[in-house]
Amino acid sequence: MKLGLQxxxxxxxxxxxxxxxxxxxxAAGFDAVFAAESWxxxxxTPLSWxxxxxxxxxxxxxVVQISGRTPTSCAMHALTLDHLSGGRHILGLGVSGPQVVEGWYGQPFAKPLARTREYVSIIRNxxxxxxxxTSAGPHYPLPYSGEGSTGLGKPLKSITHPLRPDIPIWLGAEGPKNVALTAEIADGWLAIYYSPRLAPMYNEWxxxxxxxxxxxxxxxDFEVAATCQVVVTDDRAATxxxxxxxxxxxxGGMGAPELNFHAQVYRRMGYGDVVDEVTELFRAGRKDEAAAAIPDEMVTxxxxVGDHDEVREGVKRWEDAGVTMLLVSCRDAEHVELLADVVLG
Incomplete structure (x- = not known):
């Protein structure tokens, strides 16, 4: 099992x-460090700095959100960071959700699978x-020849020679079709709300x-990096x-009520009734009651979470389920060292 700092x-x-x-x-032996973006x-930039x-x-x-940059712009970012780091970059991509894509970036959210496939293909080119x-589109036509075009667009090749032509591309994916696409076109899966109990289902996808x-x-030779809070504690209940x-x-609060991908993940885990109750409470501003409605097992x-031995057993369970890296958040350097000792030691 590898560790990634989120x-x-x-x-x-x-x-x-x-x-x-x-x-x-x-210093503690983590394999990777990751940064994210929202709006x-x-x-x-944090990775470079x-x-x-x-x-x-x-x-x-x-992940970086594919609606935030054209695929050629994203490729420029990736090849630049890969050069600066001496070939240590992992490009993690995600589609985000309609509220961010249409509300923040002013781009259409429709057909996220087709957009992802086309986006990744252009980056690899x-x-x-x-x-x-060049790209025939329809989502990212190159050269552009649509409304407002001058007709002067020219197919171009990157001035800068990439250090690696095969920079790893990992995709953030939650649903069955997106995970299957990830296995087809990517080098790794960035999994959020992964549950080892559902490993047989994930493996089918x-x-x-x-x-x-x-x-x-x-x-x-495919990596599965799962976001996972790892907490070493003797007070499991409080955590x-x-x-x-x-x-x-x-x-209950992320995404639109009618289209919340995180909620859909928990529905697949069997918590549909809880999701309905939590969403209703959260949207009504009753956030404390929404939190109280979450059963313990939905968190775990x-x-x-547990003492040293329980955490080691848990890591083994996740590894047996097919996870190759745990993406963990840490408070400070001491927390980093503790997790490295328990997980990697």
């Missing part, structure tokens, strides 16, 4: 201990640098993608109670 995205202000966490993660801070003090850890985005990049003609990887407001936020499905 720095996430910033709140109202940048975190004050970002450099400390990144330095500690490399504030971006994911590439804080990652400049590292020599070994991989630097990944988890940029990185291969075999020929000027993945196997469908691996079996498609032209699939890029096999299960043996679980402290996580319930966060679970209630994502289940997607995290590892």
């Amino acid at each position: 720095l996430g995205y910033w709140g109202a202000q940048p975190p004050v201990n970002g450099p400390e966490l990144v330095t500690a993660a490399e 504030g801070s971006d994911a590439f 804080w990652g400049s003090a590292t020599e070994r850890v991989r630097l990944g985005t988890s 940029v990185l291969s640098r075999k020929e000027p990049v 993945l196997d469908e993608g691996f079996a498609r003609p032209g699939a890029r990887r096999t299960r043996e 679980i109670a402290g996580m319930k407001p966060v679970t209630a936020l994502y289940v 499905e997607t995290m590892i």
Whole structure:
């Protein structure tokens, strides 16, 4: 099992201990450090700035939103960071949701699977640098020839030669079709709210993608990086109670009520009635009651919590389920070192 440090995205202000966490993660034997974005801070800049003090850890985005950049622009970011890091970049991509895509980026959300396939294909063409990049579209036509076009667009090849033509591309995916697409065209899966109990279901989705003609990887060389809170504690009950407001936020408050991908994940776990109740309470502003409606097992499905021995057993369970990396959030350097000792030691 590998460990990845999830720095996430910033709140109202940048975190004050970002450099400390990144330095500690490399020293403690973490495999990678990841940054995310929502509608504030971006994911590439923190990796470039804080990652400049590292020599070994991989630097990944988890995730950058495909609607925020054209595929050629995203490829430029990726090849630049890969050069600066000496070939340590992982490009993690995700479609986000309609509220962000249409409300923040002003782009259509429709056909996210088709958009993802086309987006990844163009990035790979940029990185291969075999020929000027063109795309028939329909989502990212190159050269552009639609409304407002001058007709002067020219197929171009990257001026900068990529350090690696095969920078790993991992996809954030939650539903069955998206996970199957990930197994088909990507190098890894960024899984959120992963539950080892549902590993047989996930494996069916993945196997469908691996079996498609032209699939890029096999299960043996494909990475599964799952977001997982790992908490070493003797007070398991208090930790679980402290996580319930966060679970209630994502289940009941993230995305539109009629289209919340996080809620759909928990429905697949069998918590449909709870999701309905939590959504109703959260949308009514009764957030404390929404958190109280979350059963303990709904929290522990997607995290590892307990004393040293219980955590080690939990890590083994996740590894047996097919997870190759745990993406963990840490408070400070001491927390980083503790998790490295328990998980990697």
